[in-house]
Amino acid sequence: MEEIDSNKIKLVKGGVTFIPVTNQLAYHKLSREGDRNLNRNMKIVSNPENNEDHISNLLIPILQRHDVLLDLHSFAAPGCPFIFIGPENNNGLLEPFSFANEEFELALQLGPKKIIYGWLNAFTGGIQKRLDRVGSSNTEGITNFSPSHGIGTTETMRILGKYGVTLECGQHTDPNAEVIAYTAILNALTYLEIIDASISIEVPSHQVYELYKVYDREHLGDQFTHDWVNFSPLQAGDIIATRYSGEEIRASDAGLILFPNPNAKLQNEWFYLAKISNRGNHKNALPLVA
Numbered sequence: 001m002e003e004i005d006s007n008k009i010k011l012v013k014g015g016v017t018f019i020p021v022t023n024q025l026a027y028h029k030l031s032r033e034g035d036r037n038l039n040r041n042m043k044i045v046s047n048p049e050n051n052e053d054h055i056s057n058l059l060i061p062i063l064q065r066h067d068v069l070l071d072l073h074s075f076a077a078p079g080c081p082f083i084f085i086g087p088e089n090n091n092g093l094l095e096p097f098s099f100a101n102e103e104f105e106l107a108l109q110l111g112p113k114k115i116i117y118g119w120l121n122a123f124t125g126g127i128q129k130r131l132d133r134v135g136s137s138n139t140e141g142i143t144n145f146s147p148s149h150g151i152g153t154t155e156t157m158r159i160l161g162k163y164g165v166t167l168e169c170g171q172h173t174d175p176n177a178e179v180i181a182y183t184a185i186l187n188a189l190t191y192l193e194i195i196d197a198s199i200s201i202e203v204p205s206h207q208v209y210e211l212y213k214v215y216d217r218e219h220l221g222d223q224f225t226h227d228w229v230n231f232s233p234l235q236a237g238d239i240i241a242t243r244y245s246g247e248e249i250r251a252s253d254a255g256l257i258l259f260p261n262p263n264a265k266l267q268n269e270w271f272y273l274a275k276i277s278n279r280g281n282h283k284n285a286l287p288l289v290a
Contacts, residue, residue: 009189012196016189017062025051030172032076039152040144060156068106069157069164070188072181074172079230081180082114083107084166086158087121088279094147095120095155099163104280107165109191110184113204114231116258117279118211122272123150126214130267133218144268209256209274217261217270219244228260228271240271 001018003009021027025034035050044060045053063069085107089100107115124147131145157164167184170177189195221244226232234240234251241249255275264270 009186009195009197011194014067014192014194016194017066019059019062022059023052023055030076041146041149042151042153042156043148059153063153063156063162064160067162068188068192069154069162070106070110070184071153071164071166072184073166073168074170074174074177075168076172077229078171079168080114081112081170081177082116082168082230083110083112084119084154084168085115085117086154086163087117094124095158097158097163099158103163103165106163106188106191108203108206108280109187109201110165110167111180111187111204112167112184113206115206115208115280116211116274117208117277118274120147120150120155122211122214123147123269126216126269130216133216134267206280208277208279209258210277210279211258211272211274212253212255213273215241215249215270215273216267217264218266220266222270224260224262224271228257230258230260232257232260234273240273 001020004011004016023034023038026032026038034052034055036052038052038055042056042060044057048054048057085100085103087095087097087100089098090096104115127145127147127149134145151159152166154164154166167181169180169184186195186197187201190197190201222241224241225239228240233256234254236251236254238251239248240251240257243249251273253273253275255273258272258274259269260271261269
């Protein structure tokens with residue numbers, strides 16, 4: 001922002017809005033959540049009850065005034081940066097979309113090599129399994145039994161007929177995460193022709209993964225078989241976790257594990273599985289290996 005204010009970087013088309021810290025409470029807690037997760041159940045709330053309700057009421061009108069969103073996050077556990085994009089173009093009921101090509105091309109410019117899609121589809125599948133297990137009569141007023149619980153900033157942009165990507169820049173305390181974020185901002189503004197920067201964007205070889213399944217933690221006795229981290233590779237048949245009942249959870253496909261949370265609350269997401277995708281594999285893709 002200082003570089004734009006000082007004219008070191010000049011806007012040549014359109015405009016840009018920066019929100020340096022969207023969720024001040026979560027930021028000061030060094031947490032993803034203030035009172036709750038802002039990237040869940042995002043909507044205008046007529047009677048806001050918590051910190052994130054108030055933020056949603058301020059943030060959604062800002063999103064409505066813009067065409068493209070670059071949502072920058074950091075995370076607690078060790079791991080490499082990666083990018084979330086939306087679905088392919090479709091006219092379905094869950095997440096209809098018509099800017100998949102534009103969104104994918106933007107993601108390619110940002111820097112990180114790993115690109116993930118399929119979030120809302122996998123999340124909604126997990127919701128249905130949760131309903132089947134617990135029963136719909138026991139879910140009244142519980143938001144994590146509703147598909148709308150998966151709606152965050154980028155999903156809101158797509159609902160509004162726009163597009164956006166989420167860039168997970170790295171661990172909270174990793175100084176390189178700031179470099180990742182800065183580079184992504186500069187590359188995005190250059191690619192969208194908002195600034196006239198004398199930089200050449202190097203599009204890295206990339207790998208695309210599709211989230212395809214989520215598992216809930218159903219009992220406090222459910223345990224992982226390893227200390228999994230984001231992007232731990234899996235082969236078909238690998239034992240990932242064991243239920244309290246003794247049931248083994250195995251990988252059905254070669255791929256990787258994402259968002260493993262050994263401290264997950266009951267009836268909440270425990271971990272996700274992703275598989276290698278050939279989406280965009282004509283665009284400077286890495287070999288299809290996990």
